[in-house]
Amino acid sequence: MTEAVDALKVYLVGFKANLVTALFLDNAAIQEINLQGVIYVGRSGSLLAVATRLFLKGRVNATRAMLITNWWPPVPAVDAVSTDDGQLEAILREKGDAVFIVCGCDRILRAAHLSQGKFVNFHNSILPGNRGVAAIKWSKFNGQPVGFTFHTMAVEIDKGEVLYQHAVAQDLQARGFPVLSELLATRAAQVLPHLIEILQGLRSSVRFKKEVSSSYHSKADTEHATRVLKDMASSELIEKIVFAFEELRLVNESGDVLRLAPVHVRRPAGVWGKLFRQIDLLGAEIFLPVWLVKRARGFSCRR
Incomplete structure (x- = not known):
């Protein structure tokens, strides 16, 4: 040097x-x-x-x-x-x-x-x-x-x-x-x-x-991009959002979060990891209830 x-x-x-x-x-x-x-x-x-x-x-x-x-x-x-x-x-x-x-x-x-x-x-x-x-x-x-x-x-x-x-x-x-x-x-x-x-x-x-x-892009832009109305959630849009942001909030017209998509590519070890790896095999459009997401490591639970 x-x-x-x-x-x-x-x-x-x-x-x-x-x-x-x-x-x-x-x-x-x-x-x-x-x-x-x-x-x-x-x-x-x-x-x-x-x-x-x-x-x-x-x-x-x-x-x-x-x-x-x-x-x-x-x-x-x-x-x-x-x-x-x-x-x-x-x-x-x-x-x-x-x-x-x-x-x-x-x-x-x-x-x-x-x-x-x-x-x-x-x-x-x-x-x-x-x-x-x-x-x-x-x-x-x-x-x-x-x-x-x-x-x-x-x-x-x-x-x-x-x-x-x-x-x-x-x-x-x-x-x-x-x-x-x-x-x-x-x-x-x-x-x-x-x-x-x-x-x-x-x-x-x-x-x-x-x-x-x-x-x-601001924080608000990112939050808006990951919120999709249930009636407008095509499989192509869901796949694109989950691929890029690794999270997605499916909401109703009042803005309440109904379901959350899995986020991180790296899954936790143990029983939870095995369970969610099986869920992943079913496709990105599979959503989990909010209460279950909050208990799972590796999943987003922000509202």
Whole structure:
């Protein structure tokens, strides 16, 4: 690694209970950049509960990453910083001239924050397509390639200069959200040394070879897309929504949820897992009563 790359101070900005942040920190490539520390934004979640849930689902590597992030971080950490009272702004100012790589942070950074250094965001879509939330799911729903973008941050959400883009292999595009999310975060962490060299002017930016149409989706857009009136629920529409969003709410005219569709591709182990694997064989249009969904791990029960 060149001396110029070593001279660039880097901080990660993430969320402590977020798997993307954890996978960035636990990747071997993190040792190849001049990482000074990690800043955790927002309140910490129930860390032990998150790690236990990942372990029970068989995601041993993710569990290990979560534990390392929270109890054995490889770099100094600033914990549970608020974005609303000037606390984050003051911490960023203390770090001086540095690059802040935002990965897995669910808080919006304002102009006062972005003025304190150079900010680069990891977004899990090929921008300018599918800005906003649930980007992987919207990419699948819109028939666009699933991938990620590193870009400089601006006040507008998920806008800025594209620095590096990558799409997963075609044969992996149809995988479920948990698998794709982990694949993208792992690959993004691996290219961090390359990203730093782009920021230093030592390499050219890497853009996806095909243009993706611009779009933005809010949380409300995603919730609306997964709610379908019972009388309008064709099998083709159901299949498309369940494939992309891995959840679907069948509602009546008053908006009450009648039935919920199965969500995650990875099923729980044990009796529940065997039962729902059999249900899956019957097709995506099979719905379960709300009360039963609430008892089943791996199924959505949000209303």
